[in-house]
Amino acid sequence: MADFGKAILDGAGAFPLDKYQFLRRLREASTEQYYQLLCYYTQQVLPYIYTPTVGEACQQYHALRIKARGLYLRLDHRSSILSQLKAWPQKDVRVIVVTDGERILGLGDLGANGMGISEGKIELYTAAAGVNPAVCLPVCLDVGTNNVKLREHPDYTGLRAPRPIRQQVYDEFVQEFMEAVQAWQPHTLIQFEDFGNTNAFRILERYEDTACCFNDDIQGTAAITLAALLAALRVTGQRLADQRILFMGAGEAATGIASLISFCIHRRDGISEQEARQRCHLMDSKGLVVAGRTDLQHHKLPFAHANVPPCATLIEAVRAIKPTVLIGVSAVANAFTPEVLAAMAELNERPIIFPLSNPTHLAECTFEQAYRATGGRVLFASGSPFDTIVDERGVAHHPPQANNAYIFPAVGHAAVLTRAQRIPEEVFLVAAERLAAMATPAELEAGALFPPFSRIRAISADVMAAVAAHLVDAALGTAPEGWPAEQREGWAAAALRAMWSPPPPAAPSSRL
Incomplete structure (x- = not known):
């Protein structure tokens, strides 16, 4: 199996961003092979699906012309977020990683390019803890960006407007999103990611007692x-x-x-x-x-x-x-x-x-x-x-x-x-x-x-x-069904059994 991982990564190009793009293409072309690599070679793949490469990927997301895997909810989708969620092809979502792109790592406001962060983090749920990718949804709340150079770039696909000046507009949009998720999938975990400082604290304080949510930053x-x-x-x-x-x-x-x-x-x-x-x-x-x-x-x-x-x-x-x-x-x-x-x-x-x-x-x-x-x-x-x-x-x-x-x-x-x-x-x-x-x-x-x-x-x-x-x-x-309720020492083994995994790689020569 070691040769399988080496064969895939060796074919991905010389630079980290090449490997990032290669892995995205592999996911589209051979989903099983991609998840074999993600789950059986996590330590080797981690730098290319997340830090440090994901920062550069988010900076260039628009120029790379990446096909987003997640759901964009734009500020002009107000009053229709629930219908947007219901129209999404995945019908059984249990984990959402959501960003508004205002503070991507230490790189600042990257607007709709922040989707790369949600996509990267959601993959780690599968790689590290065995959450079935079929129930994972990356989301970007596109409320505009104050990064003038980015929003004026001809290839930028996000909302070409500054972030809302009125806090009420922003807060109502986030509230509609939270309420829509709870109406659509009541037991869905929501992870907030890379929101700006002021909004991050306010959002967490507002929803941490009423929703299954946390802020990873x-x-x-x-x-x-x-x-x-x-x-x-x-x-x-x-x-x-x-x-x-x-x-x-x-x-x-x-x-x-x-x-x-x-x-x-x-x-x-x-x-x-x-x-x-x-x-x-x-x-x-x-x-x-x-x-x-x-x-x-x-x-x-x-x-x-x-x-x-x-x-x-x-x-x-x-x-x-x-x-x-x-x-x-x-x-x-x-x-x-x-x-x-x-x-x-x-x-x-x-x-x-x-x-x-x-x-x-x-x-x-x-x-x-x-x-x-x-x-x-x-x-x-x-x-x-x-x-x-x-x-x-x-x-x-x-x-x-x-x-x-x-x-x-x-x-x-x-x-x-x-x-x-x-x-x-x-x-x-x-x-x-x-x-x-x-x-x-x-x-x-x-x-x-x-x-x-x-x-x-x-x-x-x-x-x-x-x-x-x-x-x-x-x-x-x-207690999850089937876990020994009175024998907590058995819960780690039960957690391992609850993890989703793809079948092991069958042939070391397999490659895209």
Whole structure:
């Protein structure tokens, strides 16, 4: 079977975008062969169906003249969204990934080109957690774009208009979409993806208590980062409550991570969430988020601390706060300068450094930069993949990727299987703690905070079992039919059995 995967990928072209387009063509021409590649060679295919390649694909989506696989709902479809959904060929949809394209990765407003994000994420539900592709639907809410250059491009197929000035127009459109989905497919999971900061928080707050939904940028990113941090603390032997965590960035990812970390400290150590938030410090483009600033958005206020001095630069903040953990979610390339990395190494025996921004060229630092600056002592996780480093002893150090695909497909599939009414914050804490415990001592010693992605289905099954148990125990869902209700230790095996898979590749010479 190894030759099968190599044969397909070798025929895909030299550049990542060539492989991205090749895989799309393969999906159209030989669906079974495509899903064999996706499900049996997930680790090899992942960079080409999602990060880092999907960012470039979204930037060029219009110029590539890609045939969209998902459903576009345009602002001028108002009052007809339900009929648009009912007309869609798939009649049994259980998972929707939806974007409005306003904040694609760290690349900004890409409007209707954001469909590439929904398409990429929805494939990971199948690859990582075995959701049948027949029940998966990518959606793009096309409300226009403020990217003038893009909307004026002759090949752009989206709505050629700015985003709505009136918030009410936008909110009513999103509300109609949410109500239409619930009327069409009442037990469908909705994953929000790459909405702009202001809308992302408002939408999540509005619907999280009444719909089976979550925002992966806020909650999925928070869970994978918390899992990486908890795994790193298995190495240092320290408590989460004793960390000082500095974020470069103060958007939806940063505040989502900080909130889940604070919630975890609250649950583990019994201190108030307000006190737990004192461990988390955020920096935005104007400096450290501190009390007294009058320019702070609503989502930053819980982390505006009075007990720290104002700092204009990251190195000032590092020296003032003396963080044990440095997390980058700024989309500012090379923000973790050699001076910053050296300071982290001086402050900590095992500095924890997570440059999480995507795509690769926007990462705050590379693995090599962090490794060299800390003398190999860094505990590292990144948003995009980086190459392995082999030290002078010939030992390979593998930088783990804090990829949301370890979390969101398992959470989503568990919610689908249990027919969850909603997905509370505790779910992401459960998922993070389960994942954090999975790496073996040998893997941790080699710098791998997570088990290899090649084992993603077994990993997802464990996370699915933990999440499903929480949802059932919280009376937010029901045990899936056939799962041993009183024997939770059997749920991981049941989750594996519930996963859809294509037949294994039959011949290594098969290729498009």
